[in-house]
Amino acid sequence: MFRFLRLIPLVLVMTFSVIVSAGPLGIGSVATPEMIAGWDIDVRPDGTGLPDGVGSVAEGEGLYEAKCASCHGLFGEGEGRWPVLAGGEGTLDTLHPEKTVGSYWPYASTLWDYIHRAMPYTAPQSLTDDETYSISAYVLYLNDIVDDEFVANRETFARVKMPNEENFYVDNRPDSKNERCFENCADPKAFEIVTTINGLTPTGHFKEDSGVAANHYDGNPSAASESGISKVKNDTKIVLSDKANLGKGVYDMACQACHNPGIAGAPKTGDKAAWVSRIDQGMDVLNGHAINGYQGADGVMPAKGGNMSLSNDDVINAVAFMVELSR
């Protein structure tokens, strides 16, 4: 909100010094328009907060495929268990409701705001305003909400209507009405007792021979470097080079989301079979692919894992870490 402040900073600074008087306790400093402008990233359904900029469905397609499709699927169908972004129309009142941007979200502004603040998952707030317009437009297009000619800017985007908008209403609880009855409150003959399905829950910490031992995030080693990668390390007793040691932090921050579980075609770190022919290409090729990104036979490796704030050396160190664990 209040992005117009950026346009007229001078006038504002002046008005500012006139109107600002200390609060009752006089604690804190004045938040300047510059400070606020940098952090004030939110967008509202009436379009307030949408910045200058422009982006088309056409431009969005390539950006989406490079930065989003590895998790959310080429058509928004979701790779593996990553969130589905498109489809599901007409399912909300069925026994298998599918809540997506198109079938469920009441406002398009939410999409702009969320993609801009939180996506791509591994590199939040890395998209420019134009890129966000393009990608948001493309996700709307995947949901048949705009056509392939759509060009998004502050005006056109604020006019987009979402099909499910009218189907939200404000909380009307308390809805259920139980009574504080003490005797013969239910008919035991009508009881149907449903028991728990065994084996879905981690129980190793209290049941002997439960067969379900995991009590940490073992199902997905990206949990913590402790339970994931360093376990690989301990099992195989690998001594890491200095470079690889430096790369570990980068890896945890920018690469593990895809390379720990091996999603969307990413070779799993530590999986020797998946890496042997890749390593044969030589470090220069691997580093180049990791820094610049590429479309391989298995999927898309985004440049620097989608995190453009990394230096080339950061990425090279991370590759060293991955390769040393996977040899």
Added chain:
Amino acid sequence: MGKIYEPSLPKLMEAIATEARGMKGLDRRNFLKGGIAAVAGLASVQIIPKASASPNLPPNLPKWQSHLGPGVVSKPYGEPAEFEDLQRRTVPWLTVDAASSISMTPLQDLEGIITPSGVVFERYHGGIPNVNPEQHRLIIHGLVERPLVLTMDDLRRFPSVSEIRFIECPANGGMEWRGAQMEALQFTHGMLACCEWTGVKLSTLLAEVGVKPDGKWILAEGADAAGMSRSIPLEKALDDTIIVWGQNGEALRPEQGYPLRMLNPGWEGNTSVKWLRRLEIGDQPWHHREETSKYTDLMPDGRARRFTWVQEANSVITSPCPEKPLKQSGFVEIRGFAWSGRGKIKAVDISFDGGVNWERTELKGLVLPKALTQFSYRTTWNGQPWLLQSRAIDETGYVQPTLKQLRDERGGWSIYHKNSIHTWNVMENGDVFNVQIS
């Protein structure tokens, strides 16, 4: 032959214990079990029965009494005894990535109403940011007279408050809308904790910035990778919202929003934005992702409730429970927690027959608004099976509903706010199972 092992038995025990010390939880338990079984095996063959008992038991002098222990500050920041197994745990298949996931509080192991900071359940959407408190800022702006930027030192200068309040994820129990799934109390109810929180009332900060007359909503935003954001109505902010930096007598834990978080007592945990960096006052809600796509409740007619903030009255029996079966017949105190986002717990009732007949329990300890409240019922168990239930009543007169009542209203797909009466099936052998009665 036998003599070879006799003198070395305590040493063997010690070796096992020492080795187990390096292991955590599950590993340690299994290891200890195996180790002790092996030793016991040796013992029964090699040692006369009297000596097979622990050398630390009466009439023997326990080994820890025969020499000095470590001195002061051997651990400048203490930790639980090595024999304890207090841990957050998760169900890995619930979410796709640990950086946007949930872990649960070990309610089965808690003593009293305060949850130790280290085991408070975790929920993030973008991992735990490593925030440097000296560089952390809270900006308050929008429809205000004086937009302010506050350092942590600034914030601590305001008059502070300390309150004991629960915090609960609205998805607590949400995996069981359509059937019993979770085999443990930690997973059926563990997205819940209760701490003493210290900070400044948001109303105090709002007075400092001066809210303009058309300011009606507040956007709270986090400094995490998810940029977590929620719209909070001004009435709540002026009522009891706290901007928190202290938890259970020390700084917030990183997992809980260090160095600064919002706390909206009694409301769904997601509104209590962690790593709080910005409050914007506006005239309308923002309808951000966590109040549209998520944290809205889908009803069977395909429509959805929004702004379902309050956590309605709920309760659960924590002893016995699947993790804490009944081991002895005879006297038993049945214990549990009740809590309500609308205020104080007025009463808790208990049923042994799946809700046909009910008895009153006794509340014990502190009975605070929007806080975990303990209840107790003393009885005798002689191996009879029970369908154990508890039912909370809060000071508004609201009675915790049955699962059937909730499903009749909301169907099975609303994910959030499942606060129905819970059933433990206590078997003849004392084992306890999670079941649903419909």
